[in-house]
Amino acid sequence: MQKNLLKLILVLVVISFVAVPYVILAPERAREKAEEERLFKEEIARTTAEKKTYLLGKFDPSVWPDFVQIPFEYTVARTKMYLRKETYASYEKMRNEALKSDIILNIASAARNFDYQKMLWNNKWNGITLVEGQKLPEIFPDELERFRKILEYSAAPGTSRHHWGTDIDINGADSIYFDSEKGQKEYAWLHQNAWKFGFCQTYDQKGPNRASGYNEEKWHWSYLPLSVNFTEEYKNLIKEEDIKGFLGEEYVPSFNLINNYVLSINPDCV
Numbered sequence: 666m667q668k669n670l671l672k673l674i675l676v677l678v679v680i681s682f683v684a685v686p687y688v689i690l691a692p693e694r695a696r697e698k699a700e701e702e703r704l705f706k707e708e709i710a711r712t713t714a715e716k717k718t719y720l721l722g723k724f725d726p727s728v729w730p731d732f733v734q735i736p737f738e739y740t741v742a743r744t745k746m747y748l749r750k751e752t753y754a755s756y757e758k759m760r761n762e763a764l765k766s767d768i769i770l771n772i773a774s775a776a777r778n779f780d781y782q783k784m785l786w787n788n789k790w791n792g793i794t795l796v797e798g799q800k801l802p803e804i805f806p807d808e809l810e811r812f813r814k815i816l817e818y819s820a821a822p823g824t825s826r827h828h829w830g831t832d833i834d835i836n837g838a839d840s841i842y843f844d845s846e847k848g849q850k851e852y853a854w855l856h857q858n859a860w861k862f863g864f865c866q867t868y869d870q871k872g873p874n875r876a877s878g879y880n881e882e883k884w885h886w887s888y889l890p891l892s893v894n895f896t897e898e899y900k901n902l903i904k905e906e907d908i909k910g911f912l913g914e915e916y917v918p919s920f921n922l923i924n925n926y927v928l929s930i931n932p933d934c935v
């Protein structure tokens with residue numbers, strides 16, 4: 666009987682050694698776990714916010730890591746322009762290859778951040794920049810129609826692939842140039858060879874494969890090894906309410922800009 670009592674006491678002593686600290690420390694452990702979860706969520710929110718900032722072009726490519734300045738002699742207007750390093754490296758290889766066929770591929774436009782795109786957009790909106798030789802406020806007093814007209818060739822700030830440093834306009838940015846003999850020859854070369862360097866004509870002819878979006882742009886090429894990923898991130902992270910901060914922003918919901926424009930690209934470029 667006494668033996669049993671002793672056994673019981675021994676068991677109780679062992680249990681108390683194990684259980685008491687466990688019970689005492691439980692709230693502390695719960696606090697630590699909650700703190701870990703909070704930090705993890707904060708980290709996700711921070712990286713998501715950083716990605717969104719990038720995708721919306723709200724940064725300065727001239728000081729952003731992984732961007733390089735394009736040599737002046739490779740730019741159409743001899744201006745300061747920037748690209749992601751990888752985009753530039755592949756463009757340079759493509760340029761050298763084209764030179765062997767006496768084709769010169771210069772860059773008319775490269776990375777454009779939100780502020781730059783906003784300037785282009787607002788100037789078309791208020792008539793400072795002429796569109797097809799006309800001031801848009803005069804021929805489109807209806808602002809919704811004016812918005813639609815600018816969208817034929819221009820992205821609203823925050824929705825341009827030029828924000829990402831992966832997209833370039835080559836030798837010009839209008840159909841008249843690419844209808845010329847010189848433009849046709851250059852486009853034929855690009856059409857045949859650009860894919861070998863990772864470039865894809867983002868806005869091909871509209872039709873069954875691309876029902877909506879910008880008109881065909883023979884000059885606009887995306888560097889797929891980077892842009893495919895940014896397109897996917899844009900689709901997942903950017904919401905319509907993120908697209909704002911320019912003239913006419915109140916018409917954004919009328920156009921379903923993300924689906925009908927940002928994501929309405931040549932299926933080969935996805």
Ligand SMILES: [Zn+2]
Pocket residue numbers: 774827832833834884885886
């Ligand atoms: Zn472009």
